[in-house]
Amino acid sequence: MSLSRRVLLGAALLVLAVIAAMALFPQLIATADPLRTDVRAALEAPGPAHLFGTDQSGRDVFSRVVHGAGRSVGIGLLATALALVVGLIIGALSGVAPRPVDAVAMRFNDVLMAFPEFLVALVVVAILGPGPVNVAIAVTIAAVPVYVRLARVQTRTLALAEHVEAARILGVPRPQAFRRHVIPGVLGSLSVLATIGIGSSILAIAGLSFLGLGPTEPVPEWGLMLAGGRNVLGSAWWIAVFPGIAITLTVISATIVGRTLRARAEGRDS
Numbered sequence: 001m002s003l004s005r006r007v008l009l010g011a012a013l014l015v016l017a018v019i020a021a022m023a024l025f026p027q028l029i030a031t032a033d034p035l036r037t038d039v040r041a042a043l044e045a046p047g048p049a050h051l052f053g054t055d056q057s058g059r060d061v062f063s064r065v066v067h068g069a070g071r072s073v074g075i076g077l078l079a080t081a082l083a084l085v086v087g088l089i090i091g092a093l094s095g096v097a098p099r100p101v102d103a104v105a106m107r108f109n110d111v112l113m114a115f116p117e118f119l120v121a122l123v124v125v126a127i128l129g130p131g132p133v134n135v136a137i138a139v140t141i142a143a144v145p146v147y148v149r150l151a152r153v154q155t156r157t158l159a160l161a162e163h164v165e166a167a168r169i170l171g172v173p174r175p176q177a178f179r180r181h182v183i184p185g186v187l188g189s190l191s192v193l194a195t196i197g198i199g200s201s202i203l204a205i206a207g208l209s210f211l212g213l214g215p216t217e218p219v220p221e222w223g224l225m226l227a228g229g230r231n232v233l234g235s236a237w238w239i240a241v242f243p244g245i246a247i248t249l250t251v252i253s254a255t256i257v258g259r260t261l262r263a264r265a266e267g268r269d270s
Contacts, residue, residue: 005260008256009256009257009260011253012252012253012254012256012257013253013257015249015250015253016250016253016254016257019069019073019246019249019250019253020073022065022066022069022070023069023070023073023074024070026066026067026069026070029066030060030062030063030065030066030067031063032060032062032063033060033063034059034060034063034064034066034067034068034220035059035218035220036059036060037057037058037059038054038057038058038059039057039058040058041054041058042054042055042056042057042058043055043056043232043235043236044058045236045238046238050062052065052238052242053236053238053239055225055228055229055236055239056228056232056236056239057218059218061225061238061239061242061243062242063220064220064225064243065220065222065225065242065243065246067220068220068221068222068224068225068243068246069222069246071132071215071219071220071221072202072205072206072209072221072222072223072246072247072250073202073250075132075135075136075139075201075205075214076139076198076201076202076205077198077201078136079136079137079139079140079143079201079205080143080194080197080198080201081194082136082140083139083140083143083144083146083147083194083197083201084147084190084191084193084194084197086140086144086147086148087143087144087145087146087147087148087150087151087190088147088151088183088186088187088190090105090109090144090148090151091147091148091149091150091151091152091153091154091155091186092151092152092155092182092183092186094106094148094151094152094155095151095152095153095154095155095156095159096155096159096178102152105148106149106152109145109148109149110145112144112145113145113146113149117139117142117143117200117204118142118204118207120138120141120142121135121138121139121141121142121204121208122138122208122211122213124137124138124141124142125138125208125213130212130213130214130216131214131215132214132215134213135205135208135209135213135214136205138208139201139204139205139208142204143197143200143201146193146197147190147193147194147197150189150190150193151186151189151190154185154186154189154190155182155186158181158182158185158186159178159182161181188265189265192258192261192262192265193258193262194258195254195257195258195261195262196254196255196258196259196262197258198254198258199250199251199252199253199254199255199258200251202247202250202251202254203247203251205223206222206223206226206247207223208223209221209222209223209224209226209227210223210224210226210227211227212227222243222244222246222247223243223247225239225240225243226240226243226244226247228240229241229243
């Protein structure tokens with residue numbers, strides 16, 4: 001790996017570490033109450049008193065960005081983890097299922113993959129209704145097809161591997177050989193894909209929240225903060241710009257780390 005790529009990876013890891021600290025220990029980083037309103041301090045520009053300024057209600061934007069990390073990143077991680085587990089189960093079962101069952105499952109999966117993930121999530125939220133839980137479910141459903149496809153391919157490949165065949169010859173029952181030698185390999189491949197998928201999930205959640213389908217006011221959440229500042233960009237740009245920067249840095253950093261892990265897993269220089 002070249003020096004420039006090492007520096008880029010290090011910067012991405014540093015950003016993710018800061019975001020993780022914001023999500024886990026928001027009170028230590030931002031002491032101001034993110035829900036406290038002060039009309040007299042409304043729309044104050046960034047300064048010593050308020051590093052990121054204040055919004056229309058006089059709430060501290062820095063504190064809201066810091067406290068919003070837990071929800072934005074947390075929902076993204078939850079959706080990605082659920083998509084990985086569901087995709088692993090469906091893909092692995094499809095990989096060992098009879099050909100007609102596998103064909104039907106993959107055709108349905110292909111139909112879902114034909115649509116953009118955000119559009120699928122938007123349709124699911126429209127059916128289930130708004131709310132953070134429904135947003136997580138929607139993003140999970142939208143992301144599952146990619147994991148299903150990879151899990152199926154990896155299951156079929158590993159099922160024919162020499163060490164699996166050797167275990168079968170030695171008398172290891174098929175379910176036990178599958179559980180010990182196939183599932184761990186499939187899970188490893190899906191985990192690498194999930195590091196890239198985290199960024200996509202966070203972006204999708206922010207988009208749904210921006211449309212008013214996620215958490216509601218006064219909850220601090222990055223996408224919701226973007227929506228709250230879009231009408232005052234000309235006079236109070238900081239309300240939308242700082243949560244937008246947080247989303248951008250998080251998504252880019254997660255993607256850089258994910259692509260690096262995938263390149264290493266594939267045995268090539270990242």
